[in-house]
Every structure is written in structure tokens, then in C-alpha cells.
Amino acid sequence: MTQPDTWSETAKVAIAAQSGADVHFDSITETVDIDIGEKGFDVINTLAGGRLVKFTPQEPTTITLEAYPLEAGTDSGATGEGFFDLMNSADTSQPVTISSDRDRDKYRMSIMWTTDTASTTYAESQIVSPTNSCLRAVAADGYFTSVKPSFTDGVLKFTVTYKIPAFDKSGNANLKIESVNGSATATLTALASYTSSTKW
Numbered sequence: 001m002t003q004p005d006t007w008s009e010t011a012k013v014a015i016a017a018q019s020g021a022d023v024h025f026d027s028i029t030e031t032v033d034i035d036i037g038e039k040g041f042d043v044i045n046t047l048a049g050g051r052l053v054k055f056t057p058q059e060p061t062t063i064t065l066e067a068y069p070l071e072a073g074t075d076s077g078a079t080g081e082g083f084f085d086l087m088n089s090a091d092t093s094q095p096v097t098i099s100s101d102r103d104r105d106k107y108r109m110s111i112m113w114t115t116d117t118a119s120t121t122y123a124e125s126q127i128v129s130p131t132n133s134c135l136r137a138v139a140a141d142g143y144f145t146s147v148k149p150s151f152t153d154g155v156l157k158f159t160v161t162y163k164i165p166a167f168d169k170s171g172n173a174n175l176k177i178e179s180v181n182g183s184a185t186a187t188l189t190a191l192a193s194y195t196s197s198t199k200w
Contacts, residue, residue, distance in 0.1 A: 002182045003133045007113035013065070014123035015080065016194040018106040018141075022124045025080035030157075031066040032111055034137055036175070037166055058166035061139060061175055063109055065160040072096045083160050086144040104143055108194040109162055112136040115182065126190040133182030138191065139164045140199035141174045176200065 013029050014022040037059035044052040073085030073096050084098045086107065091097050110123035114134035121127075127134040142164030149158050164174045180188045191200045 002130075004115060007135060010113075012110075012112045012114070012121070012123040014110045015086065016108045016110075016124075018108075019193075019195050021078060021193075022110070022122065022191075023074055023078055023080045024122055025065070025067065026123075028069050028080060029065050029067040031064075033064040034111070035062040035064070037061045039166075060163045060165050061142075063111070063139060063142075063162045065158075065162075067158045067160060068156065069158055072098050083144070083147045083158055086160070086162075087147055106141050107144060107162065108138065108140040108191075108199065109142065110136065110138045110191060124191040127180055127188040129180035129182050129184060129186045129188070131182075133180055134188060135177070135179040136188065137175070137177050138200050139175050140194065141165075141168050172199075174199070 011026060011032060012024070013026045013032065014024050016022045039058040040056050042054045042056060044054055046052060067083065069080070069082040071082040073082040073090055074080050075092050075094055075096050082096070085091065088098050088101050089103050112123040112134055114121065114127055114132060116125075116127055116132040116134065123136065139162070142162050144160065144162050146161040147158060149156060166174060168174055178188060180186050192198050194200075
């Protein structure tokens with residue numbers, strides 16, 4: 001199978017807490033926007049009319065989801081049911097009760113578009129080419145900064161924001177984009193479990 005004309009209609013979304021399992025949110029998510037941090041620069045004007053480039057550090061990357069959860073959070077299982085527990089401590093039993101707290105837990109988010117439509121293929125899964133093609137963005141060591149519900153259109157919609165710095169404190173990347181094109185023989189490997197020492 002070769003690449004499609006465009007990536008459209010469907011995508012896969014997985015979110016993992018550090019030292020936790022991947023939880024799949026694509027069934028309740030409508031849109032994904034990835035605002036990769038600008039790698040900008042300033043300009044210094046010299047008296048001779050020249051311009052000197054002064055590089056500025058890359059800005060944080062922001063991923064925004066629009067979603068339609070029916071619960072406050074995910075009490076169990078690998079299917080995401082809500083988002084408030086991504087900003088606060090989780091409740092793993094019913095009824096799900098999530099209170100505001102000062103916790104700031106690290107998360108990894110994986111987003112993948114693929115021609116592999118198997119029900120067992122997730123955003124963190126292996127993709128084998130030339131059988132299938134895919135494009136995947138993976139962001140690690142980030143934080144959920146807002147969960148905003150809105151009922152203005154007569155349906156409860158949540159806007160969820162996740163942010164990551166470009167690098168960790170050791171200078172290692174927190175974002176990677178990868179793909180296989182469906183024609184060459186290659187394997188996009190599955191993501192490893194997310195831990196304090198392993199991002200992907």
C-alpha cells in the first residue's frame with residue numbers, strides 16, 4: 001500500500017502519564033492542533049547598515065484537543081473517558097471525584113495518521129512499510145495546562161491544552177516527528193513505555 005493523497009478523517013491519539021500506560025483518546029477527540037514552537041531570531045542593526053542575527057531559544061510547543069468526554073476522568077482501562085485527571089490527581093474508582101491540587105505530572109502525547117486501520121493499531125504502535133504508511137508526532141515531558149468545558153453550542157465540548165518545552169534540562173529533544181512512506185521496506189518501531197528515563 002502506498003501513501004494516500006492526504007491524511008484525512010481519522011487519527012489516533014494516545015496519552016501516557018510518566019510511568020503509566022498509554023490511554024487512547026481518539027474516540028472522544030474531534031480535532032488536534034499542533035503549534036510547534038517557533039525557532040526564531042532577533043535582528044541587531046549596525047551603524048554600517050548591516051544586520052546581525054541573534055538567535056532566540058525555541059518556544060514551547062502547544063497541542064490543543066477539542067473533545068467530547070462524558071466523564072470527569074479515566075478511572076480504569078486503556079480508553080480515555082475524561083480530562084480533568086490530566087491536570088490533577090486521578091481517581092481510579094467510581095464515582096470519579098477529582099479535586100483541584102498543586103500536582104504537575106509529566107505526560108507524553110502521541111498523535112498518528114496511518115493507513116493501518118486494524119483495531120489493534122494505536123498511536124504508539126509499530127507500523128510496517130511497505131504494508132502501511134504513517135505520520136506520527138510524539139511529545140514527551142509536557143504538562144496539561146488547561147481543560148476548558150463549554151456548553152455554548154448546546155453540546156458539552158472540552159478544549160484541552162498540553163505544552164512541552166523544546167528540550168529537557170539536559171538538552172535532549174522533547175518532540176519528534178516520524179514517518180514511513182508505504183513503499184520502501186522499513187519499520188516505524190512501537191514507542192517504549194514512558195518513564196523518567198525513556199521518552200519513546
